Ligand SMILES: Nc1ncnc2c1ncn2[C@@H]1O[C@H](COP(=O)(O)OP(=O)(O)O)[C@@H](O)[C@H]1O
């Protein structure tokens with residue numbers, strides 16, 4: 001069974017919960033993309049707030065190829081030069097190049113992207129850097145990207161999203177008050193909340209089976 005976080009992964013920008021300003025700005029950038037080059041984007045903030053989902057939704061919305069790198073496993077300067085830079089330059093059709101955990105790139109490796117971040121007029125690639133540690137991104141890179149800070153998501157919005165999922169999954173609408181508790185405990189991290197809901201659904205399943213057993217026998 002697919003985890004709920006995967007099943008309910010936002011496919012469009014409008015499905016990203018709780019980041020209205022970021023999403024509005026990104027939509028405007030995409031609208032203008034015929035006349036204006038889209039800058040490199042830097043998405044930063046805590047875990048489970050929709051940064052990766054936003055990058056994927058961008059690719060979906062403009063029908064772009066998605067090319068993903070994880071910098072924590074590709075931290076060497078050579079990797080940036082040998083893999084990421086070619087991916088950016090050889091884009092003949094719309095392409096979104098995402099660097100997850102961009103802070104994993106050494107300062108040197110980050111700098112080897114500098115040229116491609118500032119002058120990507122000649123390419124159809126959009127570069128998106130994602131990090132939970134903005135302080136580890138070197139200034140020359142930071143200053144060349146358009147920054148988007150992802151804030152913890154309000155409990156109320158997490159609750160609404162969990163209710164939406166619960167409804168789609170044919171679950172009891174508030175899981176005996178658990179949804180409110182899960183939303184609160186998640187502390188702004190919506191992925192954590194969805195994972196917790198996933199766990200509760202198993203328990204809920206058991207309860208249902210238990211009740212069925214009592215009614216219908218084994
Ligand atoms: N803002 C959001 N709106 C809806 N779902 C979200 C959001 N943020 C995270 N999620 C859920 O959590 C999963 C992981 O999100 P992700 O975008 O990878 O978070 P981040 O990159 O900020 O750590 C998604 O697949 C989705 O199910």
Ligand SMILES: [Mg+2]
Pocket residue numbers: 051052053
């Ligand atoms: Mg992510």
